Amino acid sequence: MGLRDLSATEQIAELAAGRVSSLELVDAHLDAIARDDVEAFLAVDAEGARARAREIDALPERPPLGGIPLGVKDALSTRDIVTTSGSKMLEGFRPLYTATCVARLEQAGAVVVGKTNMDEFAMGSSTENSAYKNTLNPWDHDRVPGGSSGGSAAAVSAREVPWSLGSDTGGSIRQPAALCGIVGMKPTYGAVSRYGLIAFASSLDQVGPFARTVADAALLLKHMVGHDPMDSTSLEWPAPIDVPMATDLAGLRIGVVEELMGEGIDPGVKAAVEASLGKAEALGATIIPVNLPTALSGLATYYVLAPAECSANLSRFDGIRYGPSAEADNLLDQYEVTRGRLFGPEVKRRIMLGTFALASGYYDQYYGRAQRVRTLIVREFAQAFEGVDVLASPTSPTVAFPIGDRTADPYAMYLADVCTIPASLAGLPAISIPCGLSDGLPVGLQLAGPAFSENRLLDAAHALEQAIAFDTRPPGLAT
Numbered sequence: 001m002g003l004r005d006l007s008a009t010e011q012i013a014e015l016a017a018g019r020v021s022s023l024e025l026v027d028a029h030l031d032a033i034a035r036d037d038v039e040a041f042l043a044v045d046a047e048g049a050r051a052r053a054r055e056i057d058a059l060p061e062r063p064p065l066g067g068i069p070l071g072v073k074d075a076l077s078t079r080d081i082v083t084t085s086g087s088k089m090l091e092g093f094r095p096l097y098t099a100t101c102v103a104r105l106e107q108a109g110a111v112v113v114g115k116t117n118m119d120e121f122a123m124g125s126s127t128e129n130s131a132y133k134n135t136l137n138p139w140d141h142d143r144v145p146g147g148s149s150g151g152s153a154a155a156v157s158a159r160e161v162p163w164s165l166g167s168d169t170g171g172s173i174r175q176p177a178a179l180c181g182i183v184g185m186k187p188t189y190g191a192v193s194r195y196g197l198i199a200f201a202s203s204l205d206q207v208g209p210f211a212r213t214v215a216d217a218a219l220l221l222k223h224m225v226g227h228d229p230m231d232s233t234s235l236e237w238p239a240p241i242d243v244p245m246a247t248d249l250a251g252l253r254i255g256v257v258e259e260l261m262g263e264g265i266d267p268g269v270k271a272a273v274e275a276s277l278g279k280a281e282a283l284g285a286t287i288i289p290v291n292l293p294t295a296l297s298g299l300a301t302y303y304v305l306a307p308a309e310c311s312a313n314l315s316r317f318d319g320i321r322y323g324p325s326a327e328a329d330n331l332l333d334q335y336e337v338t339r340g341r342l343f344g345p346e347v348k349r350r351i352m353l354g355t356f357a358l359a360s361g362y363y364d365q366y367y368g369r370a371q372r373v374r375t376l377i378v379r380e381f382a383q384a385f386e387g388v389d390v391l392a393s394p395t396s397p398t399v400a401f402p403i404g405d406r407t408a409d410p411y412a413m414y415l416a417d418v419c420t421i422p423a424s425l426a427g428l429p430a431i432s433i434p435c436g437l438s439d440g441l442p443v444g445l446q447l448a449g450p451a452f453s454e455n456r457l458l459d460a461a462h463a464l465e466q467a468i469a470f471d472t473r474p475p476g477l478a479t
Helices: 008-016 022-035 046-058 100-107 150-157 174-180 214-222 267-282 295-316 331-342 345-357 364-384 410-417 421-426 454-468
Strands: 041-044 069-073 111-116 163-168 183-186 206-211 253-257 286-290 390-394 430-438 441-448
Touching (some): 022 041, 022 111, 041 150, 150 206, 163 214, 174 183, 174 441, 183 214, 206 214, 267 286, 267 390, 295 345, 295 364, 345 364, 390 454
Parallel strands (some): 069 111, 069 163
Antiparallel strands (some): 163 206, 183 206, 390 441
């Protein structure tokens, strides 16, 4: 087994024992990134990462994260490292500060090696909307890795980094984690500071970890959560995030969302999820059918609310405040030329949808009604958690689909997030773990819980992970 096959937790143990240095770990992963068989990275800071690794190796006491390499989604600002959010609008942009969550991980010893590919401004479910390149699924290079954090997921799956950061608006951590056969977690809304995250939909965006094990995801999350005075929506965290140790599910009540196990879910996906629920029962859990009648309205609700927020957030990218200025005769023409030339088709589609939903005469009919449906979804989750501890469903209704298969059909693309959107609308924590294969491709199991139930979710996911024993190594991956 090579260094890159070790989990982050195992790498930290090797560092602590003095059997390897942070510089050796960084070099091993930079060698893999140099090949980048899956096109996961948009920018690599090799010299900066090596310099930081040397600094950590020289410290008298090694920090908690040891000096382990970290990939960062390109929507998170990093001082002096190009940050584009996957868009030509920000090509070459170098922020003057680092996002709080990234800075906290660096302080804990993580070494940022580069920025990962993503759908432009986080708008997409396949990473095909990147303005720069397509990222490939490590399990099948003809298939998508999911999105919008597809680069972060593919980098972890392909062993280019042991863990990475993504952002989740409607499922953009959990869905690519499922399609790439790794662990991905969206925390409670407000758990992680959004300061330095280039905004898509501010009431939904949340940063979270990708890893190959639940324990690694918990360790990364542990050093990110907590209030940040730079983000008024961030929360004081009630209890530390624990690295999970649970080996059984005795007494745990798992609610299976009936609406997310029926029509539209591929038979192979459903079979893998049901087999995992059988393992949960064997570990002592009680399986209870649960109805969330409004859950299937989540997709329509999301695609009113999220575009409305993106319409407002992306107004700053106009060639004057951000983005290169285009030649034009007047200010209006300058806006139109700049935004028309530099925004991609999906970004323009969502801006137009959101602007329409917020327009005078349509606001209450669309945006106002969507907000009321969102409130119903929040209430239904609260009612469900009166009778169960966690909710289970597939993470994605299908396995990874072929590149180009859905680009001409936005609705088919949007359906990829039908299982993940409800928890996002409710601001609840949810985790995806690999639970089996369908047609030789990974299937994700999603567990969601009430606000601040991260430790319970991580314990349940860890116990199930041990029972399922999924091999996260993609077939044919170079050693």
